[in-house]
Amino acid sequence: MTDVPAQETPPSAVTAGRAAPAGRAARRTARRARWAPYGFVAPFFVLFGAFGLFPLLYTGWASLHRVELTSLERWEWVGAGNYVRLAGDPFFWNALGNTFVIGVLSTVPQLLLALTLAHLLDVRLRGRAFFRVVALAPYATSVAAATLVFALLFGRDHGFVNWVLSTVGIAPVDWQNGPWASKAAVSAIVVWRWTGYNALVYLAAMQTVPRELYEAAALDGASRWQRFVHVTLPGLRPTILFTVVVSTIGATQLFGEPLLFGAGAGASGGADHQFQTLGLYLYEQGWVNLHLGRASAIAWLMLLMLLTVFGAARLARTRARGRARAASIPGRGV
Known part of the structure; x- marks a missing residue:
């Protein structure tokens, strides 16, 4: 009986069989x-979509309806009616003015x-580390504790x-009921809480300025x-812009300090709404x-x-850079 020789697999087929899984693995890895x-x-x-974008869009949609907190299932379309009503509401403009004044009195100092x-x-x-911790201590203090202490001080x-x-012979000031004194008192709380935080931000930026510039x-x-x-201020320009933006946002959203400073006044911001901010006015309209x-x-x-505000500031900055660039080109600055 003649033995039939086994048929050997060509080397090219073996190589192709091994290359196919390797190629698929490479594609999966890629x-x-x-x-x-x-x-x-x-x-x-x-x-962000669940807790940032969706609430933002939902709030915008709710602003076009008449919705009461006691009957959330009833939405009545009013279009721009809520905005028109706010435009004619003197309490809204009072809150806007108070927010601006308190923002300036707190942010600039x-x-x-x-x-x-x-x-x-x-x-x-x-002891630089000790002083840095002391500077940051007011920021670590809760807004409730800080405001209650300042209410006693004022x-x-x-x-x-x-x-x-x-x-020094100055008559006592009614810090909670005075129209300007109350704003100054609330601003003092904000200044005390956030000065140390911004100081450490500036300090970190200062340490990035090359020391060779100071030596030169x-x-x-x-x-x-x-x-x-x-030397220092030019190196801090981006950081100063950052703190101005953050402080402006914080001043617009100011809520805890005026709410707790008013004691029994609640969201009204004083007996005459003398320090009611936009944050308090929003809370009063929605939850009161x-x-x-x-x-x-x-x-x-x-x-x-x-x-x-930020768009106008950015536009003004862009135009200022354009004018400076044009002035630096010979024949363009005339």
């Missing part, structure tokens, strides 16, 4: 590498003090501030003030008067005002 970054950032977009404090902490001195009859004023300016005979103006649609309109107006 797909994973291509889609992996999207998988890593997907949780952020999911959370706060950032100036923070810049000064950061410059002092940037100097090499003993008490009309037994407050420490009025006692200090009486020692000192060799040229520049004083310490001149080095601060011509139960007008959820009107409160949604206030929230969207606050957002639109911030976008308008």
Whole structure:
């Protein structure tokens, strides 16, 4: 019986058989590498969509309806009716004016003090870490505790501030009921809480400015003030812009300090609404008067005002850069 020789597999077929799984594995690896970054950032977009974008759109839709907190199932379309009503509401304009005044009284001194404090902490001195912790302590204090302490300090009859004023012959000030005194008192709380935080932000930015610039300016005979103006401030320009933006947003949303400072006044912001901010007015309309649609309109107006202010500031900055660039080109600055 003749043995039939076994048929051998050609080498090319073996190579092709091994290459096919290897090619599929390479393609799968390439797909994973291509889609992996999207998988890593997907949780952020999911959370942002659920807790950021959806509430924003839902609030905008609610602002176009008459919705009462006691009957959320009944939505009555009013279009721009809530916005028109707010435009004719004197309490809205009062809250807007109070927000602007308190924002200016708190933001400007706060950032100036923070810049000064950061410059002092940037100097090499003993116990710098201790002073930095002390500067950050007010930020770590809860808004409730800070406001209650300041309410005692600004008490009309037994407050420490009025006692200090009486020692120099100034009559006691009614800090809670005075139209300007109450705004100054609320602003003082904001300044105390946020100055240290902004000072540490400025301090971190100051330490990124190259020390060679200070040394070169000192060799040229520049004083310490001149080095601060011509070296430190230009290096801090992006950081200063950041703190201005964040402080402006915080001033627009101011809520806890005026609410707790008014003691029994609640969301009205004083007996005459003398320190009622937009945040308090929104809370009063939505959760006291139960007008959820009107409160949604206030929230969207606050957002639109911030976008308008920042858009105008960005446009002015772009135009200023364009003029400076044009002036630097020979023959274009005339």
